[in-house]
Amino acid sequence: MMTYLSRGVLNWVYPDALHVIGAIARAVGEKRLPALNPSPNAFGARSYHSTVRSLNQLAQQMNMPPGERMPLSFSLLLIEPMLWTRFVSGGDGLKTQVHVSRPQAGDLVLISGEEVIKAVVSSRLTIGEAHQLGLIRLYGTDEQVESFLARYNRVGGAQQSPSDLSRLPQRAKLR
């Protein structure tokens, strides 16, 4: 019940944040995202580790090559387990702080789902596509949102870093 309250209040704190549930439902129904194997728990130990692995992979993919601009710090909430993760920009790139209690004040906030992140890190979906489909919702200043999308729009398109993405052909459609 408390998870429901935490999830429910998101819809007010981050207006229409729960629309990501509808977007995921649509994407799964249309086979854009894989079906899930339900678990009676938010996630079992195994799927928790799998989720953490995905988050770390996402941080790696978002890291810039040496010499590029510093990556942006932001906070990501995975809606199913209500798991907050901070992506912290430092000298050695983006690092994750998984299972933090809340986003840091001033952070750009991303609301998404576990399968969305897994699809991104497995190159089945770019962040830009996910954003367009409502599978990732962004909350911050206009500048933060624009900057984030400008940098990470094509993450998930391939295994290359963002700096390489401009040389990649556009993907025709989601797989």
Added chain:
Amino acid sequence: MPRCLLQTSVLAGIFAAGLVLPAPGQNAPAQDVGISGTLDKDKADTAHKRPQVYSPYANRDFPTRPFFGDTHLHTSFSMDAGAFGARLTPRDAYRFARGEQVTSSTGQPVKLSRPLDFLVVADHSDNMGFFPDLFAGKPEMLADPTGRKWYDMIQSGNGAEAAIEIIVAFSHNKFPKDLMYFPGTRAYRGAWQETIAAAEHYNEPSRFTAFIGFEWTSNTGGNNLHRNVIFRDNGDKASQVEPFTVYPPFGSDNPVDLWKWMEAYEKKTGGSVLAIAHNGNLSNGTMFPVVEEFGKKLDREYAETRAKWERLYEATQTKGDGETHPFLSPNDEFANFERWDKGNLDGSVAKKQEMLEFEYARAALKNGLKLARELGTNPYKFGLIGSSDAHTGLAAMEEDNFFGKTTPQEPSPHRMAATFIDNPKTGVKVMDWQVSSSGYAAVWANDNTRASLWDAMQRKETYATTGTRMIVRFFGGFDFEPKDAENRLPAQVGYTKGVPMGGDLHAAPQGKSPTFLVAALKDPIGANLDRYQIIKGWLDKNGTLHEKVYDVAWSGNRKPDANGKLPSVGDTVDLANATWTNTIGAPELITVWKDPDFDPTQPAFYYGRVIEIPTPRWTAYDAKRFGSKPLPGTQMTITERGYTSPIWYTPAK
């Protein structure tokens, strides 16, 4: 055993008219009969003397169709619904019920298969409108230090913590007094006036009825004693008061005080209100007391007052079915249906078997007979309706279009596996898949207006459905004959020779037993019917209560076995594709049944239960849609059903 089956689908259409339209020359003053709920021979005779005209539908004055609606729907104005993420307002709820497509609070387009005929937005009266105002940062909210703190928490990204603080403070009665949306405050008045304004805006007589209402939410100890209050009146009267609440100093958790408030409303405005008791299955044995309530012994005044104000009972809704329970009705093969019997509303106290008798409809109807003998009045002489209790603003209770009980339970690949209530201390655990896609209220009214629908509720000419829109007739009298079931327009016969559901039969004529003309027609886009049953409860001279289920009409050529048990209708559900076929069952059932066990000295009640053939449950549609695998034990099929209001038999004194 009398039974009649008319399977021809062509005839079904004709029969539809029979259920809703009178026979040629039918001109009985059925409205009088229906409204009184008591057959009046003089009036019936007078009716027959009216000049007959060619059109069978001319001069008809009894209810000819049931109107379907929801008497129990929450929007973002309810504190818990808001906390669960509902963003839809009362206006959105009415628009949706009228048949418009809306976007749900999870961003999903949604529309009903068919518009509903009426809706009661019944938001919780305590703190009505609080949540939208808090998040909007209304000045009244920010003037209070705690309100300011919560708002700042929200703005700084700690909204979830703020929400939990709010809910905990509220549930532990530690809510800041100055922040309570009490009756009499400007903020509360604003929320109530907007509730009224929404209903006024969308109320369209003869097309769609938007009732004004609220839910009084007594929940002491986690035991659900909620009541939905419905106004017959328009905004001019309803706006003269503000809803009765639970929290002190203005409110009370005792239903007796709610009834006093209702009395005061009628006295002040000249208007009319009724209350519908919430499904009692989460009251932990407190919804239908037989000895005392709130420390006061039940007496005649209690019985009379409750019977006066609580005309209807919510027999089925998203939090489970409340008709009966296998423990109470071990011989009823259909009793194990959509059960929620683990504990009370918040899971703080586990269920004990001895509680069940005082929270299910059939047991209450039985105990009512006994209390009537002891107190002189039956406090539990209620009719039956179903409604949703959805907290989404969406009265979407179709299995293939189920939008859940709360916003996080709207369609998603996850909802079948999620946990709704889990209290490790008490062991009370309810999974989301156990949420029931139920139900609707069917009301036999003359017109689709507030007055006409409310009057029908008042006289209990209603039935509950679990979400299907089957059409069900149920008439009782002493003179129905088998040939009455051959009439293609049974309503006229029913109203002329008997009383409709919700009515009374008194003092059986010498040598006669109650007879019942029953008819049911499938939902036009739904499943065929398995059987029509009559459930009888009675009190013998020794003060012992009894119940019995009679199969009175069924599909096919099935024969009851030596024990009287009717074989199963079968099952055509294709789970993989979430579909079924109407190759079994019947589109319509009609018969006349005579009570074979009647004793004229024993008070009794009779109500109809109509069962559909098995169909896919919402979980099956989800599994198909999302390709997800259900958890072990997940119920994947359902036998939708309808429960009529009873007809009571009272012996001669």
